[in-house]
Amino acid sequence: MLAIKLKPPAYLMLGMLRLGASSGYAIKKAADVSTRFFWPTSLAQVYPELARLEREGLVTRRDDAHGARARSAYQITERGEAALLAWLRSTHEAPLQFRDEGVLRLFLADAIPYADQLALVRRLRSRAHAATVHMRSEIVPLADALAEGGTRYPAVVARLGADTYAYAERWLGRLEAELGGERLND
Amino acid sequence: MLAIKLKPPAYLMLGMLRLGASSGYAIKKAADVSTRFFWPTSLAQVYPELARLEREGLVTRRDDAHGARARSAYQITERGEAALLAWLRSTHEAPLQFRDEGVLRLFLADAIPYADQLALVRRLRSRAHAATVHMRSEIVPLADALAEGGTRYPAVVARLGADTYAYAERWLGRLEAELGGERLND
DNA sequence: GTTGGCATGTAACTGGTTACATGATTAG
C-alpha cells in the first residue's frame, strides 16, 4: 500500500472524527477545548482540509442536514484509519518548537531597571498561574470524562499540560523570591 | 513621543544589538544559540527587518567591510532603545502558544495498541532528555559566561528551559512506568 | 587548494489567521 503523507492538522481531524466529532464545526469545537494548547486550529483550515481528505478517500461525507440548516457528517475510512495509525507509529519525531513573547521579554530583561524586572517576572508567573487554573478546572475534567469511556490519552495530555504550567509557575515564583531578596541589577 | 509598535522579531533584533551583535549575520548566530528555543529566526527575516528598523530610525547602519567582504554594522538609536524599553515594560502579555506534533500524537494514542503507545511515550521522553542535555551542556554555559559580564537574564531563561525540559522528562518517565505496570489499553 | 564559515540579500512558497459573507436554530 502506498504510504500517505499528511500534515499534522489532517491527522488531528482524522483523530477527532475517530473520537466522535462528525462535522467540521464539531471538530473545531473539540479542538478548542483539547488540542488548542499544543495545536490550535481555525475553521478556515478545517473545511478545506476535510474536502481534501474526502478527495483522497480518507474520509467520506454524507449529508446530515438539521431542518433547513445544512450539515455534513464525515466519517473516517479504512484508508484514513490506516494513515492515522501509520503516523502515530512512525518513529520520526519532529523537534518541539514553541514561540513565546513572554520568555523573549525575560531574555532581554537586563535592559530594564530592577523594579520593572520584578514586575515582568510577576506577570509571567501570574500568566502561568492562570493557565494552570484553567487547565485544572476546565480541561482536565472534560478529559477525565472522556477517560471513563476508555479514551485515556486526552486526560494524560491535559494533566501533562496542567502540571507543566504549574511547574513553570513554581519556578517563576522562586525566581521572584530570589530577585526580591537579592536586588539583582538595580 | 509617538509610541512605536513593533513585532517581537524586531525587539529581538534590537535586543541582540544591545547585547553586542552588530551585523545581521551576528544577530542570527546569537539567536541560534539563545532565543532559538522560544523564538527561532531566519536570515530571510533578519535582513529585511533591519532595513525597516533603519528606515524608521530605530537603528543606524554604518559600513564595516572586512577586506573586500561587505559588512554592515548596526547600532541601536535612542529611539530604538526607547521602543525596546517600552515593550519590555508594557503590561500586555500575549498568550503563550506552542505547537507540538509529539504531544498531538500522544493525544491520539488511544488509537494504537499498547506496545506502540509505550514506544511513543519512550520516544517523547528521550526527545525531552536530549533537549535537557543539550540545554545543560551547550546553552547554559554560554549564558553563564554572559552573566559574568552582568547580563544575567539569558542565563535565567536558559535555566528555565533546561529545568522545564527536565521536568517533562521526569513526567514522561513516570508515565512510562505506570504504563509498564498497568498494561493500559492493551 | 578546498572546505567551511562569514556575509548579504531576494523569490517563491507554505502554513496559518482574520475578516467577510450568509443563514438557520435554539435558549432566554
Add this chain to the structure above:
DNA sequence: CTAATCATGTAACCAGTTACATGCCAAC
C-alpha cells in the same frame, strides 16, 4: 424577539521558511 450558537465556506492577508544567488576570507 433577540442574542448566542450552529453551520459552512471563501478571500485577503500575514509571518515565517526554504531555496536560490553570490562571493570573500580563514583554516587546514
